[in-house]
Amino acid sequence: MxxxxxxxxxxxxxxxxxxxxxxxxxxxxxxxxxxxxxxxxxxxxxxxxxxxxxxxxxxxxxxxxxxxxxxxxxxxxxxxxxxxxxxxxxxxxxxxxxxxxxxxxxxxxxxxxxxxxxxxxxxxxxxxxxxxxxxxxxxxxxxxxxxxxxxxxxxxxxxxxxxxxxxxxxxxxxxxxxxxxxxxxxxxxxxxxxxxxxxxxxxxxxxxxxxxxxxxxxxxxxxxxxxxxxxxxxxxxxxxxxxxxxxxxxxxxxxxxxxxxxxxxxxxxxxxxxxxxxxxxxxxxxxxxxxxxxxxxxxxxxxxxxxxxxxxxxxxxxxxxxxxxxxxxxxxxxxxxxxxxxxxxxxxxxxxxxxRRTDLIVSGGENVYPAEVEAALERIDGVRAACVFGVPDDRWGQIVAAAIVVDERAPDDATIARALSRVLARFKRPRRIARLPSLVVAGSGKLDRRATADAATPLLRALEVHDG
Missing domain, CATH: 3.40.50.12780 (ANL, N-terminal domain)
Structure with missing residues (x-):
């Protein structure tokens, strides 16, 4: 040939x-x-x-x-x-x-x-x-x-x-x-x-x-x-x-x-x-x-x-x-x-x-890295901190979930969904969200993602995946 x-x-x-x-x-x-x-x-x-x-x-x-x-x-x-x-x-x-x-x-x-x-x-x-x-x-x-x-x-x-x-x-x-x-x-x-x-x-x-x-x-x-x-x-x-x-x-x-x-x-x-x-x-x-x-x-x-x-x-x-x-x-x-x-x-x-790689979420074959989604969430006025993790889903394998800490401006879910639709592909956006008074921090001073996910999971509710 x-x-x-x-x-x-x-x-x-x-x-x-x-x-x-x-x-x-x-x-x-x-x-x-x-x-x-x-x-x-x-x-x-x-x-x-x-x-x-x-x-x-x-x-x-x-x-x-x-x-x-x-x-x-x-x-x-x-x-x-x-x-x-x-x-x-x-x-x-x-x-x-x-x-x-x-x-x-x-x-x-x-x-x-x-x-x-x-x-x-x-x-x-x-x-x-x-x-x-x-x-x-x-x-x-x-x-x-x-x-x-x-x-x-x-x-x-x-x-x-x-x-x-x-x-x-x-x-x-x-x-x-x-x-x-x-x-x-x-x-x-x-x-x-x-x-x-x-x-x-x-x-x-x-x-x-x-x-x-x-x-x-x-x-x-x-x-x-x-x-x-x-x-x-x-x-x-x-x-x-x-x-x-x-x-x-x-x-x-x-x-x-x-x-x-x-x-x-x-x-x-x-x-x-x-x-x-x-x-x-x-x-x-x-x-x-x-x-x-x-x-x-x-x-x-x-x-x-x-x-x-x-x-x-x-x-x-x-x-x-x-x-x-x-x-x-x-x-x-x-x-x-x-x-x-x-x-x-x-x-x-x-x-x-x-x-898969540490913290990686694989949703429908698409790779989602929590740090990218967390950064997008924390750019929203009123969101002080965010922790993103995957939760099991029969259709997608995993879906993206987020725990957030808000300040007195406390954006509602619709505001969060609209903001994310402008900067993240649909497959990266959280479909579940929970609000916590604080994120769990490990003894090293770093975010304890697993402990935060455990605390947030019972509080998760659906978040509309907004199309803009």
Whole structure:
């Protein structure tokens, strides 16, 4: 095969074969996709972005749509680093990322007036595999979003390692129903390009739409988080003969949900991954039939160990190159990266994830860091202090809850909901709230989050998730 990360190469090899099945069920061939990508490349060139400057980044909204996939593939084709913008971010959240990453172009709005330019000639020579393919933002434990630098070589290594357990062929059809601002969603696009297989689109996840797409469009693979799986089963999903694998990750799978999937004879493969490792770190080698199988074995070439603090440490060729704008290496002297997640390896080498990063809330597959939500709450007039934590929820896995301490200005719940709607994505906003006279402080002087949550839980009441 020629250049794996090239739509033009794929079009030469696969021609009229299907590259995309769009939201309306229409097929787009590799040759037609190449034409759309070339048009987008011409638009980028009109804005001075031709891929020769590795600092000339392109920001793209990460919705799972044909237009945004074309944006992504155009950037990959010319070697321009992507900055992925989550489609559910507020304007304030998006502005922070754009200010820090300083993209040369933000797609699609800045390029709409430039249809008709001739595409530049293909560049001579291969693009350096060490060049950044994407900057993916993930919130840190401080609550501040950080941009993980993921090189082209990391995506290639991740695809090769994944293919050992889960070979991908040109005849496969992979349903994309999660944002491509997530490493899992972007990996579907990149791996399908490498394998010259077909991406099937059904829009943002909706259980009915997704079920129908899997059943009617010959889908062979789909990546889901547990919340999506639960909603599919609730919608009466029955496995079609074409479906060979459901990759399940993003959060722990409740035992009750796993048993439902097993009873429905669904071909589940559990995974554990993170943005910094370019998606998967471990994957089950066969269909999962019990929780005893955990998150599976490390991918070939990926090292996994449990550190002195009981946290999962990872190294290997899929790892990121550090954080945008930070010069301090996140790796130790032997190349190990401490994920902060708690876990253990069993006698058969399978990883069991005991808890995600300290304080992390995983709601419907979305990561929510309490510090970010607490900061937003404490910016509201009358809120003196806040403690944010997760509470179990059958549908979402966890939902966000908050304990607050107020002063004499004491904002009502509606005021709090409106204020949060302006600065936080919907999935980050508390759905339960309690008011306490004070937060619990540990002997060290730091907030005792667990004790505060215990005190607040009996007092929690519903908080409207305001839409602005």
């Amino acid at each position: 020629s250049e794996p990360l090239s739509v033009r190469a794929a079009a030469r090899e696969r021609g009229d074969c299907d590259a995309l099945i769009d939201e309306d069920g229409d097929a787009i061939s590799w040759r037609a996709l190449e034409a759309q990508v070339d048009e987008r490349i011409a638009m980028l060139a009109a804005h001075g972005v031709d891929g020769h400057d590795p600092a000339a980044r392109i920001a793209v909204v990460g919705s799972p749509t044909r237009a945004h996939i074309v944006d992504v593939l155009a950037a990959i084709e010319i070697g321009a680093p992507l900055v992925m913008l989550h489609p559910r971010w507020t304007d304030a959240e998006r502005d922070v990322v754009i200010d820090e990453s300083a993209p040369r172009v933000v797609l699609p709005s800045q390029t709409e007036a430039h249809v008709g330019h001739e595409p530049p000639r293909p560049r001579e020579g291969a693009i350096d595999p060490a060049r950044t393919l994407a900057v993916l933002y993930t919130s840190g434990t401080t609550g501040k979003a950080k941009g993980a630098l993921l090189a082209r070589r990391a995506f290639l290594a991740s695809a090769r390692a994944s293919a050992v357990n889960l070979p991908l062929t040109p005849s496969d059809r992979w349903l994309l129903c999660m944002p491509i601002a997530h490493v899992g969603g972007l990996s579907v696009v990149v791996r399908s390009l490498i394998a010259r297989s077909t991406i099937v689109l059904a829009g943002p996840f909706d259980e009915t739409r997704t079920r129908d797409a899997i059943e009617r469009r010959g889908v062979t693979l789909v990546s889901l988080v547990p919340t999506m799986l639960a909603r599919l089963l609730d919608a009466g999903f029955v496995r079609p003969a074409t479906l060979r694998t459901i990759l399940l990750g993003g959060a722990a799978c409740p035992e009750r949900l796993l048993m439902r999937a097993v009873e429905a004879d669904l071909p589940l493969r559990t995974t554990y991954g993170l943005t910094e490792a370019c998606s998967q770190v471990t994957t089950a080698r066969s269909d999962v039939r019990s929780l005893a199988e955990g998150a599976g074995h490390p991918l070939p070439g990926t090292g996994v160990r449990i550190g002195a603090r009981g946290t999962i440490e990872v190294r290997g060729p899929t790892m990121f190159d550090g954080w945008l704008g930070q010069v301090v290496s996140p790796f130790d002297h032997d190349g190990w990266y401490d994920t902060g997640d708690l876990g253990e390896l069993d006698a058969r080498g399978r990883l069991h994830v005991l808890a």
